[in-house]
Amino acid sequence: MGDRHQQRMTRRRQIKRRWRVALAMLVAVILVVGYACMDLADLVPGPLTLSKTSHSSVPPAVMMGEPPTFTANKPGSAVDAGQVQQLVNAFADTPGIGNAYSLVVRQADGRVLAQKNADQARQPASTMKTLTAAAAASVLDMSSQLDTEAVLNSSSSSQATLTLRGHGDMLLGAGKDDPLHVNGRAGLGTLAVKTAQALHKQGIGRVTLAYQDTLFGDDRAPKGIEENNADGIYFQEPVAMAVDEARQGQTEPVAYPDAGGVYLPRVQNPAGAAAAVFASRLMESGIQVDNAQEPNRIDHAQGKVLARISSARLSEIMSLMLRNSDNSLAELFGRLTALALDMPNSPAGAVKAVTSTLNKLGVDTAGLNMADCSGLTPGSSLKVGTLVDVQQLALSEKGLTPLVKGLSVVGLTGTAARREIDNQADGLIRVKTGTLDQVTSLAGNVIRRSGGVLVFAVVVNDPEDVAAAQQAVDTLVGSLDRL
Incomplete structure (x- = not known):
């Protein structure tokens, strides 16, 4: 129970x-x-x-407009040339701009809507870079990359010699490859790891390090550029290889390595400094480098390529150059163009290569005088029609797409991100800016709200009031989208 x-x-x-x-x-x-x-x-x-719902918790995407290369063939409504002329007249009447200015506004098909003093050659400042970009994009393979190689010469019975050989990558990183950025895409740390692995497989644990920096010969800096290159912060002459364009003083990694406006003095021997960084990374990977502090400079690397790293594509580097108005990269593109065309390996050869290529492309180069490939060196001059020819050509030639995509977008990217242009036109105007002490200029294209694209160039030299001149340029350009 x-x-x-x-x-x-x-x-x-x-x-x-x-x-x-x-x-x-x-x-x-x-x-x-x-x-x-x-x-x-x-x-x-x-x-x-x-x-x-009347709102979204996710911030809206910024509308940048349809790329001009896809809209240039859509004419939209007819443009009233009289309205354009009124804008030009208002610009000309602005106090402070002086008399040394030139401008032209065209439709993408070449029809001139308005122009002023277009036959007068002016100093263009950094809008000159669009000429270099057009020539380089038409000559070079813009999908190609710049390699940096580790070459082993083990012919000596006593000790192996390792040579760091560059092909023009001035945006090397000191650490690992950075796939998210152009500056630092190829990292010397990654090259060291690959090289160390290859050396260990051959039973080599100790080397002497050398570097080769003969790609651009001995004539590297345009004559007179130092006048506008105070303390060397605005220009680094082209070298076979450099870490972060040879800027010195940045000891910590930066969050946005592709950002512009970083003006620092340069190291004295960029290629040698890159080799010293490579030596440090090699030792961290278990390879003894006897001359790590002072690698030897040699003219020719002999032996077998053990490992290599590759830069971003040339099209990406060009976009960075235009967006940030990078003088060093502009000169680099000029020199690479000269080498590709078997022109003299010098700054003068780069200018000759750019000019001759523009002539072949049908650009009007009458009055063009290039003191360099960036517009930094005093003495350059051109007519605004040359700038507009390049813009018009870039919209019609698929091979020049890197030039169109590389332009700074007003209100959003690059040197034009903070220009005081009508914010209702943000994303519709793509430009290359130009600024020197006595020069303010803009060249680019505008997507019209009613359809179609306009191209323009404005150059002001020796204004009575620099700030007023820049504002006048911004006001004019910021009104073109509404035509």
């Missing part, structure tokens, strides 16, 4: 427990469903609603 009684009591307790669990689950379901219903009715806070 005792056992049966115990069994009955156990069954009763189990039944009660099951009922309690079931009741608890039922209450939970009722609470959840009830809260959901109240949430739908907006009686309590929550993500559910039956009402139409």
Whole structure:
């Protein structure tokens, strides 16, 4: 009897427990469903609603307009040349701009809508870079990359010699490859790891390091550029390889290595400094480098390529050059163009290569005098029609797409991000800016709100009021999208 009684009591307790669990689950379901219903009715806070939302919790994307290369063939409504002329007249009447200015506004098909002093050659400042970009993009393979190699010469019985050989990558990183940025895409740390692995496989744990920096010969800096290159912060002459364009003083990694406006003195021997960084990374990877502090400079690397790293594509580097108005990279593109065309390996050869290529492309180069490939060196001059020819050509030639994509977008990217141009036109205007002490200039294209594209160039030299001149340029350009 005792056992049966115990069994009955156990069954009763189990039944009660099951009922309690079931009741608890039922209450939970009722609470959840009830809260959901109240949430739908907006009686309590929550993500559910039956009402139409009037806002999004995600910030809206910035509309940059359709790329001009795809809209240039859509003419849109006819442009009233009289309206354009009124804008030009208002610009000309602005106090402070002086008399040394030139401008032209065209439709993408070449029809001139308005121009002023277009036959007068002016100093263009950094808008000159668009000429270099057009020539380079038409000559070079813009999908190609610049390699940096580790070359092993083990012919000596006493010790192996390792040579770091560059092919023009001035945006090397000191650490690992950075796939997210152009500056630092190829990292000397990655090259060291690859090289160390190859050396270990051959049973080599100790080397002497050399570097080769003969790619651009001995004539590297345009004559007179130092006048506008105070303390060497605005220009680094082209070298076979450099870390972060040979800037010195940045000891910590930066969050945005592709950002412009970083003006620092340069190291004295960029290629040698890059080799010293490579030596440090090699030793961290287990290779003894006897002359790590002072690698030897040699003219020719002999031996087998053990490892290599590759820069960003040339098209990406060009975009960085234009967006940040990078003088060093502009000269680099000029020199690479000269080498590709078998022109003299010098700054003068780079200018000759750019000019001759523009002539072949049909650009009007009458009055063009290039003191360098960036517009930094005093003495350059051109007519605004040359700048507009390049813009017009870039919209029609697919091979020049890197030039169009590399332009700074007003209000959004690059040197034009903070220009005080009508914010209603942000994303519709793409430009190359130009600024020197006595020069303010803009050249680019505008997507019209009614359809179609306009191209323009404005250059002001020796203004009476620099700030007023820049504002006048911005006002004019910022009005073109509404035509």
